[in-house]
Amino acid sequence: MGVVRIGQTEVAFELRRSAAASERRITVTPGHVEVLVLTTDDDAEIDAFLTRKRQWLFNTLRELEAVVTKRAVVPRFMTGSKIPYRGRMAKLTVRRHDGPHIEIAFKNGFVVDLPTWVRGEDQDGIVATEIKLWLKRRVRRDVMEIAAAYRRRFDLKPRTIRVADMKTGWGACGPTGAILINWTLVFAPKAVLEYVVAHELVHLKVRSHGPDFWAALAEIMPAYHRAKAWLDLNQGALDDDFLTSAQGRRRVW
Structure with missing residues (x-):
């Protein structure tokens, strides 16, 4: 020292x-x-x-x-706060540094480095925005990697696949084969995200939710039941209320 x-x-x-x-x-x-x-x-x-x-x-x-x-009573986006990520609560560390840019990384928790130009009264909003952008980039990367793996293994080829803000539902597969995935699945375990992606990919071949659909899903993801059960139980908690204003709860399919 x-x-x-x-x-x-x-x-x-x-x-x-x-x-x-x-x-x-x-x-x-x-x-x-x-x-x-x-x-x-x-x-x-x-x-x-x-x-x-x-x-x-x-x-x-x-x-x-x-x-x-000032924030000792109700801590928000400051060191010691918790951010939901992949099914657990990750510690947040907010630091000041003498560099020119805002930097964010994940190292057993979120680390946000703020430069001098960020004023104390603006910290909450700026840190929330940076974390949300980081989470969206990460879940897009994960979705693309999962979809690519299923495309190689099972020849499931969507026309497009996109991560988006969805008011309701966790995913959708349009009639032309365009797939949407709800970005807030970044708050769930990665196996749950994989389940939703696999679910929508199967809809490329089976449009309904009948026995044929669930049989086809079991073929490509035999353990989907565990991920589905987790999502059914925890879906009400998977939202971005801690980052933005409340938007209500989402329901799966």
Whole structure:
């Protein structure tokens, strides 16, 4: 641990060297400061970097303290909050960094890095928006990978397949073979998402929900019953109310 003095205040920080880093960086979360430096940096270069960033660090720490104090009663999109993802609640960590862009990653939980230009009063909305965009990108990737695997194995070829906001239902297969998948399935276990994709792919061959349909689904996904049971039980909880205004509950098929 190192210490940087800002006026009468001493700020402890964790120093981390990285051979992969191309530039130095400071990341701040409530109660923790990390300084990332290059492996070639000596003490003088590190001290000079911290001196240049001293005012930024002071302002960021003061802003984070104000945000934490203001939201201590009802925490939302701040460090320690929980975000539903693939059937479990993932921890959220919101950090401040000295880079120019908002960055988001998933590493045993969501990590959102916010630059200086994000004001404290705007944090909730910005973090919610970034997480929603990340979730939509991830579920699109998953759906395309699942559909590609079933196309190769079972020759099920939709005309198009698209992930979308759906007010009702988890998926749809149009008369021309265009398939829609509800993006909020990203909140369910991945096996449930696979079940919905497989369900709609089978409709390319069997349009109804009669015995022939369920037999065809069992051929390509023998364990679909478990995923269907999970969805039947938990469908009311799979919505984006925590990110946007309430839109009501969805029903499966």
